[in-house]
Amino acid sequence: MQPFVEKYKKQVTILGSVLAVIVVYFFFIQDSSNSATIETIDQNALATIGSTPNIPETEMEDTPQTIIVDVKGAVKFPGVYTLSEEQRIIDAIEAAGGYTDDANPMLINHAQKLQDEMVVYIPNSSEDALEEMELFLQMTEINSTSSGNSSGKININKAAESELTQLPGIGPSKASAIIQHRSEQGNFRTVEDLKQVTGIGDKTFEQLKDLIDVK
Structure with a gap:
């Protein structure tokens, strides 16, 4: 070895x-x-x-403001409801359970946008045409109770016809045209938008611009 x-x-x-x-x-x-x-x-x-979290841009956008409206009359569940400023009268009616069997929505503008403190009144079929019109006007006046503001200007998005006719150059026909325009097109975004109403030109607007507001 x-x-x-x-x-x-x-x-x-x-x-x-x-x-x-x-x-x-x-x-x-x-x-x-x-x-x-x-x-x-x-x-x-x-x-x-x-690193900073990648937050989707859509989540950073402002969300619509919540508002409170009072739904009355011929709906299944009358009451006060919290909704969004982007919603319309039809949404408030649906939130209240929809119409009762005897509701008469003939004068209701379902497409009108909601506003904070707004009252939505639905008449019933037992009320005659005159009563319905009076209730409709009452509802409009209630919705317009805050049409003025601290500056004393008239809010053209909330004012009733009687308030609009107090403005220089605005008679009943132009006041009706203003109300019809905001019902069909939505609220005015700026006071200059008032010139979009038929019959209101630059000359009339110059008389009104310091007396009106949209907020």
């Missing part, structure tokens, strides 16, 4: 050295790989912490 070891001692030494180098190289590679992985994870974590 001793002669054999002496004979191959050099070869055994070389083989052992090669194996040692391979083992050391293997552990070095594994350690480098783990360090690189940990560093990548740390960088990703830092990037996530420092």
Whole structure:
């Protein structure tokens, strides 16, 4: 046995050295790989912490303002309802459960936009035409109770015909035209929009612009 070891001692030494180098190289590679992985994870974590959440643009837009309206008369569940300023009278009626069997919605403008503190009154079929008209006018006046503001100007989005005719150059026909325009087209966004009403030109508007408001 001793002669054999002496004979191959050099070869055994070389083989052992090669194996040692391979083992050391293997552990070095594994350690480098783990360090690189940990560093990548740390960088990703830092990037996530420092980044700003990507909030969809639609979520950042202003949401419609909530308003409170009072639904009365021939509806299934009369009461006070919280709705959106973008909704219309038909939405308020639906929120109140819809019409009763004896409702008469002939004079109701279902497309009119709702306003805060608005009263929506639905007459019933037992009321004659005169009573219906009186109730309709009462509802309009109630909705217009806040048509003025702290500056003393008349709100053309809320004013009744009687208030509009107090303005210079506005008679009953033009007052009716203003009310019809806002019922069909929605509220005026600016006082200049009043010139869109038939019969109101630049000359009339110049007389009115300091006396009216839309808020």
